[in-house]
Each structure stands twice: as structure tokens, then as C-alpha cells.
Amino acid sequence: MALFSDVQLACSRLAPHGWHSLLLQHGLDITAPNLQQELSKPLSVDRALKGFEDFSPAGGRGIEAGRPAESLLYHAFASPNVLSTADGTQLTAFPTALEIEQLLNFVYGFNPPSMEMLSAYAGSAPLAIVVFAYEYRPRPETVHKAKADLCFSRTGVARIGTAPALYDAARRGFLPFVEADTQQMRVIPARYGAYIAMQKNGDSESFGPMSFQSPSDANLSFWVPIHKLFNGKECLQGLDLTVHLENYQINEKIRQVHMMYSATGWQEPDILNYPFVITEGLCHWAEPTDMGTGLLVPDAKERLVELAHYQGQPLSFTMPAGTGGLLHGRHRVLDDGTIEDLNNVEGVDAIVRQGGYRTLHYQDAMADGWVRARCPELESYGLDKDSVAAYSIIGAPDFFPLCGQRELKAWSNDPNVFPCPAPPCPEVWHARVNPLSDVRYSINPALEGNYFAEEDRGVTAIVSLPLGESVSAQALTAPEVALAQRQSCLPDFASGVFGPGWEIGRGLIDKPFKEELNGYMLASPFTEDARICAALGSYWPGVAPDSTRTYEPRTVASSVIPMTDAEIGLSDAPSWDGLKGPVLVELEGRQVVQYQAYEYSDYTSAALKGQLSLAVTGHINTEQYHRRVLAMHRAYKAVGATEKAEKRLWSVLSFSIVQQPDEQLDAAEQEAGHSLEGEVMYLFLYKHGAISTPADDFKRRHVEIDTRVQMYVSQSALIAKEDDTPWHLRDESI
Incomplete structure (x- = not known):
């Protein structure tokens, strides 16, 4: 069993670094000669141990087949709060991203189901291969807030930066800091995976979604993961799977400038080319042998913003009037080709508003697109051709990576803190606080492939695996648990307020107020919008x-x-x-x-x-x-x-x-x-x-x-x- 061998190697590596003695406190010996049998036996879980306070009340074994949150070993590997031994000393090594992914696959492959079993479980609900962004979270950040749990969304949010991503094993995730250089920032990846999922209307008692909106979510369809797909013979009974993840990203913010404004000096076919439209050099898949499959990583750039070039020359255009400050136009190109910095000219705001002069285009590396999965071995079950895509966002940097929009919304609307009866809270921020995960908009249907239907409005929601047990009083009254101290790739850490937006925008070029999300209804480059919203008292709280x-x-x-x-x-x-x-x-x-x-x-x-x-x-x-x-x-x-x-x-x-x-x-x-x-x-x-x-x-x-x-x-x-x-x-x- 290849999966078991991987898990056994991880346990052997970690055992001398405090993990052996830690897990023995629960009765689990990760050095046992028959580790597979050891992982199956009942345990006496000590939830008083730091890091295990929010382990599922229903969990009682090292591995519970198909139930990651009820598998003690997976919780220990994946929880960012498992940091110390039983005596409080720091663990001296932590699982790698690859080891956590291998263990997650092992949980699903421990006693793999057949496709017939999954169909029976779903009943009359449609089944499909669906791609989700996902992460394992402490109890306060989960859908039900009853236990540490996996959280899933069909929207993933990666972030641009000027330095490569760096995995922090203790935090089980990523942060943007470059220790040796305070003015560099690392890119933030997003983790995607393919699941067999069923389509159901929202159910607050089962899978959510998070921050359930009643009654609308009860009448809205959501895809709910039930079994993870991965390569090999151990995923589904009788099948040897090959799972492929495909990604497409596009940045067409410069093109949309010339679609929205006339007399800029550029039109088709030029504006169909780079850098008016950028589809290359935006991101890549991390090496699976280092990070496991499905980690989408933005390409680090020398600068967050770069001068755009076209046909070997700096790209200039005629500045349109009245752009609302969302288009950079402060570097005027004079007749002799020299560049004048309008920041050194009195009355620059009036000059930019009036437009009519040649100026330079600057590009950023933000984008939106999709991640899809293919699994040819499931074609006979009617699943491969109808695979459901995840929405993939490569957003602006988050200047508060440890603060989530969802947490701020819940806190600012707490009557014990602020006397505000309902959102938006007028006594705190200048705009309402709303996470992208609470938005029920459709996704730009014009993205290549047309994979997002207009009626598909649950794409940015966060769901859990279907709850197999009721939320227990023990979980709800358990000790306080720390939040994860890392950057999340899920949309409750992104903004759901659009003016035009921070990570993503709303509307279409011809219908600016249409409730559809896209990456091009944003400032060009993003720094123009960052300037405005930061000077408006953090108009997008928690990121700006x-x-x-x-x-x-x-x-x-x-x-x-x-x-x-x-x-x-x-x-x-x-x-x-x-x-x-x-x-x-x-x-x-x-x-x-x-x-x-x-x-x-x-x-x-x-x-x-x-x-x-x-x-x-x-x-x-x-x-x-x-x-x-x-x-x-x-x-x-x-x-x-x-x-x-x-x-x-x-x-x-x-x-x-x-x-x-x-x-x-x-x-x-x-x-x-x-x-x-x-x-x-x-x-x-x-x-x-x-x-x-x-x-x-x-x-x-x-x-x-x-x-x-x-x-x-x-x-x-x-x-x-x-x-x-x-x-x-x-x-x-x-």
C-alpha cells in the first residue's frame, strides 16, 4: 500500500521530535510494529491537551476511514494549534505540506468506497467531480464552530507578491513575510483538490454553508464534497485513477480600459494581445513531490507593479477623462518621448481628471480563472465530462493576513461591542464589512470554457463535509481555541464589498452593476484602488x-x-x-x-x-x-x-x-x-x-x-x- 508507506515514513520521521510521546498521551503509538492496526484501534483521547481541545467529539481512532476531522492522527498533523508536547515543550519538527496531503489521501483510502456506495449515499442528489479549495481549520473558523474541521469552497484566493512562497510547517500554511527584507512580500498559494461531490440545497444542520443565510440558502444549490479523488488504486474500489488538475488564469484589466473608454489610441486586434490580455506567467503548480498535488502558486514578480510593454516599446495611451482615480495616469509622455512625472506638477488631480494626454500603462499580476479536474476512469459513470470547476482568484496582497473578513463582520455586529442592531454597522467602518464567502453572485460566464452558469450562485460559499453527528454540547462548551496564525486561501478572508473591489470586482463592461464576479472590473493597476480605499479609513477592512x-x-x-x-x-x-x-x-x-x-x-x-x-x-x-x-x-x-x-x-x-x-x-x-x-x-x-x-x-x-x-x-x-x-x-x- 503506497499510501500507508508514506504515512509510516512521516510517523518515523516525526516520532523522535516529540510526536511519539505526544500521541502516546491518547494511547496512539506511531512507532508500533503494526502501525496500520494501531491506527484502527479505539483510543482514549485526552482533549485537555493543548491543541486537541477542538478535536471532534466523535473521533476516537488514529484513522477513521473517510472522516478526516475524526481521525486523531490527521488532526495532529494538520491542526495549526498542535505545537507542543504533553509537558508543554515545543515540538522540534512538524509535518510537511506533502505529508499532510498524503495522510489526507490515506484517510480516504483507508477503507475506500465504490462508486456504487457513493451513489447510494447521495441518493437522488446529482453527483459530479468538483474542484474545491480547502484547508483544515481550528474550531472557531469552521462552518459549524463545533470542532476542528476541513472547510471547502469552490473559490480559492491566492495572492501576488515579489518573493517565492514559503511553507511554515508549524503554522501548517503560508505567510507573506520575507524576514531579511521588510519591503518584499511572498506570494500566497491556494490549495485545490478534486472530490466526488453531491449537489444539494443549503442545510445549516449538515454542511452549511458557513454564515447560513436564511431563507435564501435553503433554496440555493451547493456542491458538497463526499470523497477525495487521488491517483492510484486505493481511492475507489476496483479503479486505478489518474486525476489531472487543469488551470486557466487571465488578467485583462488593460484591455477593459480600452473597451470602456474610446479614443485611447488602441482597439482590436491590438487589445487582444499581451499585455492587454495576460494568460501566461501568472502562476504555476507547485512540485507535487514537495507540496503534494493541487497547490497553485502565483509567480513572484520583481515588482508588484511593472511598466507594460507592447511590440518592444513602453505601452502608452491617451488618458481618458473621468476615470474616477482607478487608472494610473501620472507619467505623461511628452512629444520628444521623455516622461514627465505629473506628481511634480501643481494641480495634478485636475490634469488626470481632464485627461487627453499620452501616459504610460502599468500592469499587475492579478487574475481570475478556474481550476478543473479530469479523471478518465470515471467517464463510464458519467462524471468526467461534467466536472465542475472552482473559481481561481489571484488577488492583491492582504496587508492584514491574520485577520479574516468573516471574523470582523461577526465582531463589528456584536451588540456587546458596538451598539449596532444590524449590518452594516454605521459606527465603525465607512463601508459595510462582508466576506466574499457571504456573497451569492454568479461568476463571469465569459471566462474561457464557459464553466460557470448564471444560476450557479454558491461558488464563493464555504461548506463542510456532511455532518455525520449532531453538534454536541461538549463541543459548544469546550475551552477557547486559538485562531490559525497564517494566511487563508478561502474566501472568508477576502472582501465581498465592491467599489470596485480588492481581490475581485463586480459587474461586466457593458453591465457594470450586474451581480457577476470577475477580475477586470478593478483598478489598473491595483495600487490605484489601494490608494483610494486606504485613505477612506480602510474601506475594505481586514485587507487594506x-x-x-x-x-x-x-x-x-x-x-x-x-x-x-x-x-x-x-x-x-x-x-x-x-x-x-x-x-x-x-x-x-x-x-x-x-x-x-x-x-x-x-x-x-x-x-x-x-x-x-x-x-x-x-x-x-x-x-x-x-x-x-x-x-x-x-x-x-x-x-x-x-x-x-x-x-x-x-x-x-x-x-x-x-x-x-x-x-x-x-x-x-x-x-x-x-x-x-x-x-x-x-x-x-x-x-x-x-x-x-x-x-x-x-x-x-x-x-x-x-x-x-x-x-x-x-x-x-x-x-x-x-x-x-x-x-x-x-x-x-x-
């Missing part, structure tokens, strides 16, 4: 930083998740976007706040210079993200700004996480007569007055200060001082 406080006060936004002084360049470390935040300066005997004007910021140019970074923001986990948002919310309330218009009268001059002991905090606490417990955040807000442009520098703005308020905020209390008044405890009950 909040750069509002970097710029002069604007009537369109206020800070939501404040960035620290270090994160916006007010220390020796480089900022996340290459810019520096506001500083106090002396002007004619008074202090004013000096800003770099928003009008002259340019994230496309920053990306070309390699200045975009997620080295600092990327380490903010979900809990820390929550604390920042809540601190900003409370700070506005403390100055009496509860409505959006009132919040926009106040700007953040300084924000930091206090590193204790801190003399200034000690003095403030002593004066206020109150000691703050736990983590403390410092905020310096000011109510702004007139805004002016210095005569000697049109790229800067000077802002008058009307009122200053400094605050120290802990989880339980807030102390503040206004202008020169003493520090005092602020009553937050009103």
Missing part, C-alpha cells in the same frame, strides 16, 4: 491599511483602525507605503500640523520603487485589530464625536502602543489618580481648523489646531486631558 491620518483632514473619511506612528514613517523604520505622516511645525509663532498632501500621493510609483510593505501591519492579529478599532471608537466618543460628520472634524496626530514602563504614562496615571491595566494605547487627537498650502511647497498642507486632546486607553478605562487641563478619568458611560 487605514492611511487616513497620513493625509490632511478630508471631508470623505475619518480614521477607523489607526496606524501607529512607526507604521506611517514617523520613526526610523520605513512606512508601509513609503510616505511619512503628519508632524508639528512652527509657523509664525504658533504650531500647525504639516502633512504631505493626499493629491500628490502615488502608490503605483511607490510599488515601482519597492516601497509598499506589510512587514508591520501583517503581524496584527484579529484580537489586536479589534483593540485598535475599539480604541479609536472610544476616542471619538470621548471627544463627543459620535456621528460621521463630527468624527471628520477630528484628526489623529499620534497613535502608539505604549511600551511599559513609560514615564509619561506613569505621570498621567498619577495625575488622574487611576492606573490602567493591561495593554495601553496612546492617542493624540486634535480638532482641526483652517487648511492652507505653503507658498513654497504645493505638495504640503498646513492645518490649524483648534483643540488638542490626549488619551491613554486600556480595555477597562480611558484617561484624557484637553489642551492644558490635568489628566483625568473619562466617564465612558455616557
